[in-house]
Amino acid sequence: MRTSVVVFTCDLRLSDHPPLRAALHGGGQVVPLFVRDPAVDRAGFAVPNRLAFLADCLRDLDAGLRERGGRLVLREGDTVREVCRVAEEADAGEVHMSGDVSTFAHVREQRLREALETAGRRLYVHETVSTAVAPGAVTPTASDHFAVFTPYYRRWSEQGLRDVLDAPRTVGVPEQVGSASLPERGDVGGVSPGLCAGGETEGRRRLAAWLSSG
Structure with missing residues (x-):
């Protein structure tokens, strides 16, 4: 049976998730993976409110996967190293992830692609997961940005948005791939009392109410 790894980064949801749907295409198993990378913490992420919100998001994602027969795999360490380890443990030939726009994400993507290709595996990067259109789609030909609104608006209006994807009904995860324990909001000190709950479930509830x- 074909097995793929899906690397979650800032896209912690099951609905409208092209990498997950692509990995599940054909009925194979997937390893839904989130890597807690110390490099992200060193960039300023490791503050109480962000850590507490992340804990909520990971637990909500895990709960949604378990409702569909799967689970979230959490690893800690360098993202490239951990993804390669998980791919080897699962004997996965493909890795799917969302494209991102930061320099950090671009360097990570290139490192991961090179490491996977060395091991005979392939990386698929999916655009328009955390952005409405692909980066560069609304930039002018001779510059990196529009200086006047009207031509920008015209270019934006020409862009077609992809169809929204439903959450998968079932997610099969190989049993042999181990996971670290998921974090809990209660273990994070110094969290603001007014911090809302994280996760797709809470986000969709708030949107529906609005x-x-x-």
């Missing part, structure tokens, strides 16, 4: 409020 839309129905008029």
Whole structure:
């Protein structure tokens, strides 16, 4: 049976997730993977509110996967090293992840692609997961940005948005791939009392309430 790895980064949801749907295409198993990378913490992420919100998001994602027969795999360490380890443990030939726009993400993607290709595996990067259109789609030909609104608006209006994808009904995960324990909000000190809950479930609940409020 074909097995793929899906690397979650800032896209912690099951609905409208092209990498996950692509990995599941054909009925194979997947390893839904999140890597807690110390490099991200050193860039300023490791503050209480962000860590607590992340804990909520990971647990909500894991709960959604378990409702569909799967689970979230959490690893800690360098993203490239851990993804390669998981791919080897699962005997996965493909790795799927979302494209991102930061320099950090671009360097990580290139490192991961080279490491996987060395091991005979392939990386698929999916655009328009965390952005509405692919980076560069609304930039002018001779510059990196529009200086006047009207031509920018015209270019933006020409862009077609992809169809929204439903969450998968079932997710099969190989049993042999181990996971670290998921973090809990209660273990994070110094969290602001007004911090809202994280996760797709809470986000969709808040959106539904806002839309129905008029």
